[in-house]
Amino acid sequence: MFVLGRWWGIRVGVDSSWPLIFALLCLAFTQSFGERHEDWSMALRWTVGVMAGLVFFASVLLHELGHSLTARAVGLPVVAITLFLFGGVAQLAEEPTRPRDAFMIAVAGPAVSLFLGLCFLLVWLLVPGELWAGTLSAGCLQLGVLNLLMAGFNAVPGFPLDGGHVLRAVLWGATGDFQRATRIAAGVGAVFARVLIVTGLALVVFTGWFALGAWHVLIGWFLLRAARTTSTQTALRATLEGLRVEDMMCAELVTAEGYTSVADAVEGPLAEGPRSSVFVVEGGELIGVLGPAEIEAVPAGRRPFAALRSAMTPRSRMVGVSGRDKVLDALLLMGELGVDELCVFADRAPIGEIRRGMVQAATRAGGAPSAPSP
Numbered sequence: 001m002f003v004l005g006r007w008w009g010i011r012v013g014v015d016s017s018w019p020l021i022f023a024l025l026c027l028a029f030t031q032s033f034g035e036r037h038e039d040w041s042m043a044l045r046w047t048v049g050v051m052a053g054l055v056f057f058a059s060v061l062l063h064e065l066g067h068s069l070t071a072r073a074v075g076l077p078v079v080a081i082t083l084f085l086f087g088g089v090a091q092l093a094e095e096p097t098r099p100r101d102a103f104m105i106a107v108a109g110p111a112v113s114l115f116l117g118l119c120f121l122l123v124w125l126l127v128p129g130e131l132w133a134g135t136l137s138a139g140c141l142q143l144g145v146l147n148l149l150m151a152g153f154n155a156v157p158g159f160p161l162d163g164g165h166v167l168r169a170v171l172w173g174a175t176g177d178f179q180r181a182t183r184i185a186a187g188v189g190a191v192f193a194r195v196l197i198v199t200g201l202a203l204v205v206f207t208g209w210f211a212l213g214a215w216h217v218l219i220g221w222f223l224l225r226a227a228r229t230t231s232t233q234t235a236l237r238a239t240l241e242g243l244r245v246e247d248m249m250c251a252e253l254v255t256a257e258g259y260t261s262v263a264d265a266v267e268g269p270l271a272e273g274p275r276s277s278v279f280v281v282e283g284g285e286l287i288g289v290l291g292p293a294e295i296e297a298v299p300a301g302r303r304p305f306a307a308l309r310s311a312m313t314p315r316s317r318m319v320g321v322s323g324r325d326k327v328l329d330a331l332l333l334m335g336e337l338g339v340d341e342l343c344v345f346a347d348r349a350p351i352g353e354i355r356r357g358m359v360q361a362a363t364r365a366g367g368a369p370s371a372p373s374p
């Protein structure tokens with residue numbers, strides 16, 4: 001991900017897929033202008049194409065800002081906006097706790113797109129067609145239609161699209177059952193994704209429109225994956241709700257002595273099991289932890305000579321959890337730190353560890369909850 005900057009305290013970035021998509025978008029704009037305005041020179045087609053691409057990019061950003069600033073207005077801090085394949089994701093620090101807030105946040109994005117689409121079409125209607133060789137009116141027509149398409153596509157009532165969030169908020173408000181509302185919205189999303197994939201395949205097979213068909217399949221596949229992740233996360237949340245770290249922890253730490261070399265730790269205890277860090281002890285006392293970040297900091301050639309004692313994060317700076325913490329929070333913390341286990345403390349004394357694998361085995365679910373859904 002590339003970070004573009006911070007606006008109103010929100011980190012705005014683009015996914016690594018974006019430069020490619022942006023280039024394809026500019027190419028598509030340029031080609032479509034070329035078809036309609038054969039009198040335009042190649043340079044003019046590209047100039048207008050790239051400018052339209054940039055304005056569309058800004059439109060997508062405004063759509064996400066619509067979600068983000070609404071979330072802020074109802075008191076939910078926004079961490080980041082990431083623009084990716086098509087559209088973007090506004091990542092909230094917490095999920096809305098009231099159906100009404102969830103509804104407002106979800107509706108705000110498509111509302112911005114609808115508004116932008118109508119504005120572009122209004123300019124297209126009002127600006128004389130011959131102004132600047134018709135570049136302004138051609139650009140506004142394209143951007144108006146695209147923004148309306150974006151509002152329409154996002155209004156489909158299935159996860160992970162905005163319409164899915166609206167549907168969930170409405171069902172949640174009507175029944176009071178958040179889990180069930182999420183399952184239904186994810187189910188509709190999965191059906192819509194399958195329809196897109198089948199339509200795409202049919203386009204390729206029966207009409208030979210390969211690019212259009214492939215685009216349908218790609219978007220459908222992407223949505224299907226996102227809808228499935230939502231279902232899994234909801235199930236995981238439902239299972240783990242109310243569970244504390246002490247219910248699932250292992251009352252023993254897997255340890256290595258401080259004099260062990262980093263290389264021996266990597267090839268020994270870390271190579272065997274589903275672990276990413278090792279707790280370091282000396283004379284039976286916990287003195288620190290060595291995880292992926294600490295290992296990364298030691299060049300490969302130095303690992304046979306570097307002792308854990310010197311490479312570890314000392315105990316005074318170790319991040320751990322308490323037995324009374326929620327299992328869900330522990331999983332989120334592991335995700336943030338990029339580790340698969342955490343030390344459990346009681347009054348600053350280590351009493352055991354909790355591992356991602358133990359939680360997964362206990363819930364028989366596929367993955368840990370990561371960032372909130374789009």
Ligand SMILES: [Zn+2]
Pocket residue numbers: 063064067109110154162
């Ligand atoms: Zn949206």
